[in-house]
Amino acid sequence: MTTLRQVLDILSSHPILVDLITLADMHRIITLAVKIKNDILAAQPPDHETLVPPPSLPPHIALFLAKIMNIDAHLMNTLWEAIASTVWQKAQQLDMAAEQEAWQAGRPDSGDTLWPPLQQCTNPNCRNFLKQLVRERDGLRHVTLFTFTGPVRTFAAHLTCTACRTTYYPNYSVHQGTRLYYSHPLSVIQAAEHHYIAKPLVDLFIGMMLMSW
Ligand SMILES: [Zn+2]
Incomplete structure (x- = not known):
């Protein structure tokens, strides 16, 4: 799992993200992204390794999440970089039985x-x-x-x-x-x-x- 320090380091490349995004926002976007993991996977090349999060989001999903977060779409990939491994691990680990x-x-x-x-x-x-x-x-x-x-x-x-x-x-x-x-x-x-x-x-x-x- 990514630590808060690692998240902060990634987000710091766009300081506006650090200023804009709240912990509640982070929780919301991770929850949403976990639920649409298969949609994200469906847009990857056929040889994509399913255990590894894609380096960037499909454009339509980036737009969707950017709209939910009320940020510019070009910032979404930086945010994705910060949360991708958490989203991927949560989606794998927190199935119904585990929950x-x-x-x-x-x-x-x-x-x-x-x-x-x-x-x-x-x-x-x-x-x-x-x-x-x-x-x-x-x-x-x-x-x-x-x-x-x-x-x-x-x-x-x-x-x-x-x-x-x-x-x-x-x-x-x-x-x-x-x-x-x-x-x-x-x-x-x-x-x-x-x-x-x-x-x-x-x-x-x-x-x-x-x-x-
Ligand atoms: Zn009463």
Whole structure:
């Protein structure tokens, strides 16, 4: 992996990069680049060694990343030089299984933990209405999240308002026995007590049900 000193040395050839780019920017561009590694590889000559990052980005990807970073495209190859080996190593190492293993080893929860979309009580009759954060009730439940890339073991959290006892789940809230689904779009759908489906996968099912006849 590249050290911060090495990154700084490379970026110093264009001091404007050192002044402009934040750590959050670096995290964002590395995350994006890891996800489009195969797009980068697809533009390389057939004899390119897949374990070695290309010395420069394909023009369309350089333009895309430069636009995301809000920098001139000609600076993108310097930035790429600084992050290329990290991107390549991350893409190789952090596959789904490794990511799951990392979460399990390091934390009691998961990178995909399903939380209620609200952080404050939305019961208009509650004295905590849109004031204090609702608190976790009884830990995290083991659930399975079905995604395009396969099932993921994760957790679902529910939070309870200490004032009105409304409990907030990932898809709905429950107050005095009445379940109320959230009105805004959901990213996951609860299909069973411990099973959730990612919205894009639900959309695929809907499309197939409509078209497969
Ligand atoms: Zn409340």
